[in-house]
Amino acid sequence: MNKVKVTWYLDMFGRVMYVCDANPDIIESVPALAETYDLFKLRVAADNDLAEQVPDEEEGNGFAENKDKVWEELGGSLNSMLGGLRAYAKQQNNIELFTQAKFAPGRFLQKRGSDAINYANSKLALLTAQVANLADYNVTTAKITAATALSANLYLLNPKPLGQRSVDKALRSQLFKQIKETNKLLKERLDSLMLAIAPDHPYFVQQYFNARRLVRTGIRHRQPEEETANASKLKTAEEAAPQQAASQEPEEGHPAAEGGQPDTNGSQPPTESPNHSETSGETA
DSSP, rough: OOOOHHHHHHHHHHHHHHHHTOOHHHHHHSSSHHHHHHHHHHHHHHHHHHHHOOOOOOOSSSSOTTHHHHHHHHHHHHHHHHHOOOOHHHHTTHHHHHHHHOOOHHHHHHHHHHHHHHHHHHHHHHHHHHHHGGHHHHHHHHHHHHHHHHHHHHHHHHHOHHHHHHHHHHHHHHHHHHHHHHHHHEEEEEEEHHHTTTTTTTHHHHHHHHHHHHHHOOOOOOSSSSSSSHHHHHHHHHHHHHHHHHHHHOOTTOOTTTTTOOSSSSSSSSOOOOOOOOEEEEEE
């Protein structure tokens, strides 16, 4: 499992909750179903909270491909502005400031990792402290801000320390484990309870299993030729429901006998639940 698949599962969990929350009377009518659904919601909330803490997986072990471009642009900006600062320091006969403003582009490009970023940030702090005196030397707050943004970008492109990468890996593993446990609760307990109430609430249960399909966003493939076990059971339950209803004639004066629509508490045609366009789905 990866972060993309986690998104697929969290979306599916959300669609299931959308359908169930829209039919609270049906859920609460069965104590075991209500209890299981409450547990499911708690686990989904925990999954979403942890997913927000887990960073995206890094691609590769080295620097990002555009690292060199950012590095050179930052070095050129620092070289230009520090040149202005040295000119100001020379005019003011301030040897200490002149020494602090020294900058060797070639040496900067030889630095790696946090050393280069810390070095750049120290020079930017020096420029910020003197920016009020550097208007005549083509050094402005806007240029310092732009260089600061480049430094921040370089930090993001820099590989994380080994310790942090280990922490991120542990968080991802925990998230994947939780997602699997939540999906197991859905498959082994909630699905079975839904199938049990299918004869009484066929349309609601159909909505539920439509929401249960795992939507693989952006992936096109053929629908599975064989139905899943749950879908087969649901089909059998739906076929049994009309036969059971046909065996019971409506009493005189009942809305159904007069051509009206009976109140079936959840048996109305399903409303569309949130879904992705141009996607394919399968039962998770």
